[in-house]
Amino acid sequence: MNIIEKILAKASGKKVVHPGEIVEAEIDKAMANDITAPLAVLSFKRMDGKNVWDKEKVILVIDHIAPASSEQSAKMHKLMRDFVEEQSIKYFYDVGRGGVCHQVMVEKHVEPGDVIVGADSHTTTYGALGAFSTGIGSTEMASVWLTGKLWFKIPEAINIIFNGEMTKSVYPKDLILYTIGQLGADGAIYKGVKFSGDTIRNMGVEGRLTLCNMVVEMGGKNGIIEPDEKVYNYLNKQAKDDLRDDEDSEYDKTFEYDASKLEPMVACPSTVDNVKSVSEVEGVKIDQALIGSCTNGRLSDLRIAAEILKNRKVKKGVRALVIPASQDVFKAALNEHLMEIFIDAGVMICNPNCGPCYGGHLGLLAEGEVCISSSNRNFVGRMGSPKADIYLASPATVATSAITGKITQPA
Amino acid sequence: MLEIHGRAVKYGDDVNTDVIIPGKYLTSTDPKELAEHAMEGLDPSFTEKVKDMNIIVAGRNFGCGSSREQAPLALKYSGVKCILAENFARIFFRNAINISLPVLESKGISENVDERDELRVNLSAGVVENLSKKEVLQVTPLPDFLLEILDQGLIEYVKHRRTS
Known part of the structure; x- marks a missing residue:
């Protein structure tokens, strides 16, 4: 199995999974923000939800319009604060306490091997730290709050390999823009996207976050990079040695690029x-x-x-x-x-x-x-x-x- | 729900969630208010058109971009009965099913349908009949569990599963 299949197999209590298979996975963390959480709260109530499945695994962040810029956005924030209070949600990042939801997740919550859903499309970011993470909508988030589980189709995956040293004016953002330009806005639709190669190994963790962040812009379900020493140092965590592809793991397609030939992109x-x-x-x-x-x-x-x-x-x-x-x-x-x-x-x-x-x-x-x-x-x-x-x-x-x-x- | 009849309104590839419902309207949770601005960024006459053309036929990657459930909600409450596209962005696809807005991946649909064509869609069989052109397109139907979520909506589906 590849790293994505391994994480999803473990989370769904299976020894082996194959692309196309539908599994129900246990969710490690569920994040929502001030644009998606209010609708999720309304859906949660309509589901007759009384208590979230785990008040330490539900993470709420006010970031899209922070601080409130209108009476209407203030109302959305209040709805979230009331829910946090009512449910005793442990991790709530109000105005002045956190920042952009994905950065807060990276700083405080993501661990390699996690299955994380976020009611925001750029939840794909955390794959740079070796987590399986993907975006969902508000009502689906409400169902996760209630049950702690969600169905996934095991994705076919593509492997994007970058080798070579980036020239001085070229940055990780240029690599991902180049990739999206090559593959197109639907080039990775429904697929897991792995990044590998020596350019990625030599890249800092924050650059890798930029890569995984934007896989959704080519339709990708998640982005992932096998966590290495840099990641564990960044997180200050012990290494987990099972978060690698098996030698016989398969990719639907492989794309190989020479990073040393790239120019700054737009x-x-x-x-x-x-x-x-x-x-x-x-x-x-x-x-x-x-x-x-x-x-x-x-x-x-x-x-x-x-x-x-x-x-x-x-x-x-x-x-x-x-x-x-x-x-x-x-x-x-x-x-x-x-x-x-x-x-x-x-x-x-x-x-x-x-x-x-x-x-x-x-x-x-x-x-x-x-x-x-x-x-x-x-x-x-x-x-x-x-x-x-x-x-x-x-x-x-x-x-x-x-x-x-x-x-x-x-x- | 499983059989839908209507006329086609056509769009191209990569219709994104920001043109379906721009960010500035997302401070509302009222679907009717959202519906007033549906497709505003792409086609200002959409809310008029949808009155007699309520099946969206589109190209690849429909609904790409943000996870906002407000996008399928705005379309549903504007009167859209079904969306047929070559393929869908995955979050939009899941969101649409969850709020009971029928979506069906229909390979070849863009070539075979013109705007205003009269269509009949059978979701469980995966059959799209073009009554205007007297043609039938067979596509892969949704799996049974998704048809069930689509039929009940995720809210009722979750409620039912928890009590049964």
Whole structure:
């Protein structure tokens, strides 16, 4: 079996599982946020739910619109707080206590080998730490809260192999954008997506999180990387030696790429698979530059951006936003004096939350405006006006472009 | 529920959840309010069209993007009776079944159906009849347990399983 099959077999009490088989797996952790939890609470009540199956395994995070930007969003948050109180939910990350749900999960909850469901599509992120994790909807989340179990079809899996050393201006974000461009928005539909090869082995854990985060943008069910020493060190945990593919494990397809040949990439409006090299679109004028989100709002991302923005200024007429992915990231960035660099450069620093990535608040776009962003989606209307354009790129490309005022390849 | 009759309204590949229901409306949990904005980002005349064309026929990867259950909810409450697509993004697919909005993976559907064609869909048999063109498309039907969830809705299905 491959690593995905092994995790799901264990969670469903089976010795062996095969692709296509339907299993019912025990859930280790179930996460929902302020966009998906309120509907789940309503469904839970309509199921006559009295108590969640395990008050230490239900994790709730307010992140999509935090703090509340309207009476309506305040109402959604209150509904969550009341539920947390009523159910004595142990892990609730309110405004000021956590940050973007996936970053909070990575910092506090994910363990290699876990089966985790999240009512958010980017739940695929945790595969970088060796967990099977995938997104579900609100009513399904309510059923998990009630039963602690969920059905899964064992996915066929694809193996994406990167070998070679990335050149200086190329980052994990460029690798995943390149992959999505190659495979297409439905290139991994329903499938498990494993990343392997020496580029991945040499990559830091935060870069791997970026890769797994975006597998959903090509339809993937989950992303996964076999956990190694780096992961166990990052988590400060003992290694589990069964989290590897068996030698005879099978993949539906294998794609092999040479990372040393890649250039900085950008996903152009308005689909994530509309990927070009930055050099092809260099010069497109921008109005806003965003560094943040569950994809690229971590400390390593802020360090890269700060290095580029140090002793420089954001171009007049451009708004640059930095949104640390969590309170912990924010604090670490403060300790490293990164925030001073951003402030001196003319960057607006926002509080940890999803911000404009999801289109809720904090930096939405007007008709005709252009944003370059380190986030994950550039769909029509994603960030305000349906007539605004969003380009997705690495934090380095975003920071460099903020200085020049147009899409620019990092040095 | 298992047999659906209506006219086709057609869309292309990769119809995403942000165009089905933009993020700015997700602070509402009222399906009727969501329905007023269904497909707003893609086709502003959708809520008019769906009045007499209530079977969506689409290409690949329908419902890609976010996990928002508000997307199938908005479509269902706008009057959509069924969605036939080459394939679906997996979270959208599960969400639709869970809230009793019929979805059927129908390979070849985009080529064989024009907008306004009259269709009859039998979900348990996996048969899509194009009454306008007098053609029949056989697809893989949903497995029985999904038909059961679709029929009852996940809320009733879970309630029933817990008490039986």
